[in-house]
Amino acid sequence: MGDTKLRGKEQVRTAFLDVLLAQRGGLIGWVPVCLGIGIGTYFSLSQEPNQAIMVGVWLLAITLLWISRWVHPALAPVVVGCSLFLAGAGIAQWRTARVAEPVLSFRYYGPIEGRVVNIDRSASDAARLTLDNVVLARMSPARTPERVRVSVHGDQVIHSYQPDETLILTGHLSPPAGPAEPGGFDFQRHAWFLGLGAVGYTRTPVLRLAAPSDPTLAMRVFATRMKLSSFVQAAIPGEAGAFAAAIMTGDRSAMRQETLANLRAANLAHLLAISGLHMGLLTGFIFALVRYGLALSATISLRYQTKKIAAVCALVVGAFYLALSGGNVATERAFIMVAVMLVAVLLDRRALTLRAVAMAAIIVLLWQPEALTGPGFQMSFAATTALVVVFGALRRFDMSRWPKWLRAVFSVVLSSFVAGLATAPFAAAHFNQVAHFGLIANLLSVPLMGVLVMPAAVLAICLAPLGLSGVGFALMSVGLRWILWVAETVSGWDGAVGHIVAPGPWVLSLLAMGLLWGVLWQGKLRFAGVALVICAFVSWSQVTRPHLLISDSGALIGVLGPEGRALSKPTGDSFVARIWLENDGAVSDQEIAAGRPGYQREGRVVRVQVGEWTVLQVSGKTALAELDGCDGADVIVSNQKEVTDWPCIVFDIDQLRRTGALALDINERGDLVVTTAQEVTGVRPWNAGAELAGGQIILTQENKKGRQSDP
Known part of the structure; x- marks a missing residue:
C-alpha cells in the first residue's frame, strides 16, 4: 500500500514537472507579467514600506535569482518569477522615491511665478499652464512645489503664452485632490508621478515677467513643437487644423470639448492621441518609402541590405516624432514598441511577435512602473497582444488565392474588430462607456489615417522648406474632415454610447490575468484563463454602488x-x-x-x-x-x-x-x-x-x- 502511494506521488510530481518544462520557449512573456504583479502589489499597499523592508525585498530577490541556478530546471522559472515579483515591487518603490517633490499642504491664494513648460486645455475648455521654477509668496523653496498647473479662465488667448517664458499671476492653488469617492481614480498618485505639487486656477490677467533666455534642449524642442502647431493651424483652419496639430505635435490646446466628446463616443479618440497607431503608421510609411525607393536602384538594392537601411531611417524618424510630440507616456510607450520591432528587423528576427511585445512591456515597466495602472498601458498592450496572437494564428491558413483587395479589406476589418474587442473591457472600466458603433467608425476612419493623413503629413513637412507645404496640408485636411464628420455622425446615432458601472477593485486584475494566462500558457491548462475571465465578468456584474x-x-x-x-x-x-x-x-x-x-x-x-x-x-x-x-x-x-x-x-x-x-x-x-x-x-x-x-x-x-x- 505504501509503495502504491509513493508511486502515485512520484507520478504526480513527474506530471507537474513535465507541465512546467512544457513552458520552455515562451517564458519571456511571463517576465513582464511577474514584474507587473509586483508593481501592482506595491501600489495596492495601504502603507508605504520602510527602507529596511525594501532592502530585505531586494536581498531576497537577488537570493532567489541565485538559488534558481541550483534547483530543478522545471522549477527554476518559478523561482525566477518570484524574484521578478519582488524586483517589480522594489522598482516601483524606487521610482516613487525618485520623483518625490514637495506637495502643497494647504490652500494658497496669492502671487504665483513660474516658467511655462507645458500648455494644454482642461476638461472645462480653459487654457491650462504647467509651470516649473515656481515661486510663491512667503514660502521657502524647500516647501514650494517643483511644478504647478493653473487653469486660466477668462478671454485670454492661449497661444499668447510662449514656452520657457516666465509668467506671474495671482491665483488659487490647492493640493492635488484625492479620489472623488472611496476606491475611485487617485489623482494624487497621478499628479505625484507627473511632478505636480499643486493645481489651481486664476481669473486675473497673466503677465510676462521675463522672456525666454538660454533655453535648454527640452525647452527648444517644446518651442519648436508649439511653433509647428501654430503653423499647422494657420494652414488648416478650424477643427481639422486643431486635429492636425494634435496628431503632428501632441498639442491639443485648440481642440474643443464637443469634438473630443464626439471622438470618444465613436471610439475614435485613439486617433487623437499620439500612440501606437500614429507611430506605427508613420514609421511603417517611412520604412516602405525608403525600402521601395532604394529598390528602384539596382546597384543599391544588390549591394546593400535595403531592409535594414529602411529600418534605421524609420527608427530615426520615430525618435524625432517622439521628441517633437512632447514625449508623453503614450508616445514613449509607442516608440519603445516600434523600436523593439525595428531592432528585430536589424537582427533578422520577426518584427511582430509576442517576444517583441514582451520586451517592449519590460522596458516600459522598468522605466515607468506607474504606467501599469493607467488605461494607456493596459489598452495598448491588450490590443497589440491580441493582434499578434490572432494574425499569428492566421498564418496557418492559406489565403494566397484571395484577391489582394479582399485580403486588404479583411485585414483592416479583422484588426479593427480584434483591437476593439481586446480594449473594450479596459476602456469600459476606466471610462465607464462603450461605443456600440465603434467598429463602423474605425472601419471608415483608420484606413484613411494610413493611406492619406499620415503620408500627407510627411509630405507637408518635406515640402515646407520649398514653401509648398500647402499641398500636403490640403490632402491632410480632406482626410481629417472626413474623420471628424464620421465622429459627429456616428456619435449622433441613437444608442451610440452605452454606460457601464465601475468595476470592483480586483476585476481588472483578474481579467488581465485570465487573458494573459490563456495567451502565454502552453498546454490544455491555458483554458483555465477562460475561467478567470468569466469570474472577472461575473464579479463585475455583481458590483453594488454605495448608497x-x-x-x-x-x-x-x-x-x-x-x-x-x-x-x-x-x-x-x-x-x-x-x-x-x-x-x-x-x-x-x-x-x-x-x-x-x-x-x-x-x-x-x-x-x-x-x-x-x-x-x-x-x-x-x-x-x-x-x-x-x-x-x-x-x-x-x-x-x-x-x-x-x-x-x-x-x-x-x-x-x-x-x-x-x-x-x-x-x-x-x-x-x-x-x-x-x-x-x-x-x-x-x-x-x-x-x-x-x-x-x-x-x-x-x-x-x-x-x-x-x-x-
Missing part, C-alpha cells in the same frame, strides 16, 4: 435611488458629480440628477435616510449655527469647521480634508458603515497629510439605541 456618497468638500452628497443617484445641488462640484454619475453607469446632467427624489431639503440643510440612519448635510455657517443640536441626525456633514461637541458623528471640513470623500452603506446587520477614501488609498507618499488617514467607521444598532435613550 450615499459625500464629497471631500462637504458641499455635495449623492443618494442612490430607483431613478438613479440624486444629487443635493444642481451646480457646483461638477467634476465630482460627473465622476459619481459615470461610475454609476447612468450618466446624466447634474441638474437632472439634482431633481430626483431621495432627499428632503430644508433651506440649506439636506436630510437623507440611509436605512434607519439619518444623515444631514449642512451648507454654510448660518445654517450650521441655526441647527438645533444634531436635529435627530446620526451623522452630520458640513462644509464648515464645526466646534460644538455633539453626540452624533460629525464630518466637518477639517475632518473631510483628512478622510477624503465618504461612502455610506448598510451591512447585513443594519449597521451604518462609513468608508473613507483615505482608508482605501492608505498612507502613501502622494497623500498630503497622510499621517492623519481615517479608517472605516461602523455605527451599530446598539450605538443608535444608546444615543436615543440618552437624555
